Amino acid sequence: MTxxxxxTLDRPAPxxxxxxxxxxxxGSRVTDQRIAQLKAQGREILPLTAYPHRELPESALxxxxxxxxxxxxxxxRGLRGLRAALADYWGRxxxxxxxxxxxxxxxxGTMHALMTCFMAILDPxxxxxxxxxxxxxDGSVVLAGGVLRFVPFDEADDFRWRPERLEAAVGPRTRAILLNTPTNPTGAVASRDDLEQIAAIAEKHDLYVICDESYDRxxxxxxxxxxxxxxxxxxxRLILAASFTKSFAMANWRVGYLIGPPPVMDAALKALEWSxxxxxxxxxxxxxxxxxxxxSWLDGVGAEFQANRDRLCAALAADPRLSFVRPRGNPFIFLNVSxxxxxxxxxxxxxxxxxLPCTAGHLHGAPGYLRVxxxxxxxxxxxxxxRILRAADELAGDNS
Structure with missing residues (x-):
């Protein structure tokens, strides 16, 4: 009996x-939810991670x-001492x-930083x-009333940004360019020249540039x-979004920040307070x-991830059914499994x-790929x- x-709960809602x-x-939260369900069933999931693991200094605890x-x-705005420490850190x-x-x-966290930033700078x-x-x-822009316009880059070109392609996409409603370096999921790393050219495009077309630099280490x-x-x-016109999650091995503490021009920070402060x-x-x-x-307790984080990258790339490189660009940064390999x-x-x-936890490439704007x-x-x-190679055997057999 109901x-x-x-x-009442089953009635159609407005x-x-x-x-x-x-x-x-x-996308990653949907995958994590399924992983939790599988673990609850007693299933083994490989302990792969995108975050560095270090014990925090005793002084921090x-x-x-x-x-x-x-x-x-x-x-x-955040603790004055924390803001001062960040200003000193980035100043150096x-x-x-x-x-x-x-x-x-x-x-x-960085996603909250981006949400408040876009609420500050975007009109519907x-x-x-x-x-x-x-x-x-997607949500950081859409929930602020904006529209994401994707500018695709190519595996054949190592997923490098081409500033001229970004400029060609500028239209009458363009307000900002959103960047991420090192890039999740491709592993591309922006050069100083890339960033200077994009900053010049922003100045020319009256835009902001926001850069998520979560994987800087x-x-x-x-x-x-x-x-x-x-x-x-x-x-x-330049705005940094970053966090302590990856840079300082503080994944569960959810502390992020914005650094940018005072008018934008004042507007973002309003968005933060109301949310x-x-x-x-x-x-x-x-x-x-x-x-x-x-x-110094963070020394060696990059070397550990690089060693793991090398192991994975070496093991997958010989399989003709797979292709990838060797990541120059970030903790993921972006596999072409088309x-x-x-x-x-x-x-x-x-x-x-x-x-094996992974996310499908279409969630990253690139059907035919996997992020691992x-x-x-x-x-x-x-x-x-x-396991990737074993799965490739199974899936190739299904497709034959």
């Missing part, structure tokens, strides 16, 4: 707005414990000065250009991460303590039958390669 409460109805969930007893809360990296009271805003219908393949940025083969903030061109009021005190105290600690069939089917097969993380124990990376 309860009255269940009958229609939801079209922007929500048409918006997908974040002590700062968090001390904050538990405090009754005050941070300013909406970029040789530019940043005002912690006017140019830095603390958020709950404004367009944001996005090089693809790309991370799941994961650059390989002796390369160096170049930040958008290092550009000399159009500095009043969030202010961020958690404990998390920000820990983040500040991490920044003020000697960062010879094996539909990318969603391949991703599902790998997870359901081989316990290579962080974690080297043995897990070796096993991932074996």
């Amino acid at each position: 309860s009255p409460r269940q009958e 229609a939801l707005p079209s922007r929500i109805a048409a918006l997908p969930r974040v 002590a700062a968090g414990r001390a904050a538990l007893d405090r009754l005050d809360h941070p300013p909406a 990296l970029t040789a530019h000065a940043y005002d912690p009271d006017r140019e830095v805003l603390i958020t709950a 219908g404004d367009e944001v250009l996005l090089p693809t393949p790309a991370y799941f940025f 994961l650059v390989y083969d002796g390369g160096r991460h170049v930040s958008l903030l290092e550009c000399e061109t159009a500095r009043d 969030f009021l202010y961020g958690p005190l404990v998390n920000q105290c820990v983040a500040e303590a991490v920044l003020r600690h000697d960062l 010879r094996l069939g539909d990318d969603a089917r391949v991703a599902s097969h790998l997870l359901e039958h081989h316990g 993380a290579f962080g974690g124990p080297p043995a897990a990376v070796d096993e991932a390669a074996r």
Whole structure:
């Protein structure tokens, strides 16, 4: 017998707005939900990760414990000490000065940073250009009233950005260009010249440039991460979005930030207050303590991921059914699996039958590809390669 409460819940609800109805969930969260279900059934899932794993310094944990007893809360912009530490940190990296009271805003991770940023700069219908393949940025733009316009780049060209192609996509409603370097999922790494050219395009066409630099520590083969903030061109149009998740091995603390021109930060502050009021005190105290600690405890993170990348690439390179661009940064390999069939089917097969977590390329704007993380124990990376090749055998047989 159906309860009255269940009958009430089952009644048709008022229609939801079209922007929500048409918006997908974040692809990786859907995958994580399925992984949790499989683990609850006792299934083994390979422990691959996109985040560095390090124990936080004791001084940072002590700062968090001390904050538990405090009754005050941070300013909406974020703890003054954390903002000052970030201004100092990025000042050393970029040789530019940043005002912690006017140019830095603390958020709950990079996605929250991007959401508040786009709410600050977009009018309904404004367009944001996005090089693809790309991370799941859809909702950050759409929920702010904007329209994402994808600008595709190619495996045959190593997924390199071509600034002239971005400029050709600028239209009358274009308001911003959204970048991500090192690029999730392709592993492309922007050069100083790439960024300067894109900044010049922004100045020419009256645009903002927002750059997500979450994987700044994961650059390989002796390369160096170049930040958008290092550009000399159009500095009043450049906005950095970043987090402590990957850069400082703080995945579960959800601390991110924006650095940008004061008018944008003031507008983003309003968006933050109306959606969030202010961020958690404990998390920000820990983040500040991490920044003020000697960062040598993070030494070797890039080398560990590079070694895993090399293992995975070496194991997959000889299979003619697969192709990929050797990632120069980020913790993923972006595999072309188009010879094996539909990318969603391949991703599902790998997870359901081989316990290998991955996301389908169409979720990144690139049908026919898979994104596979290579962080974690080297043995897990070796096993991932074996399972990918085994799955390729199975899927190729199905298609024959």
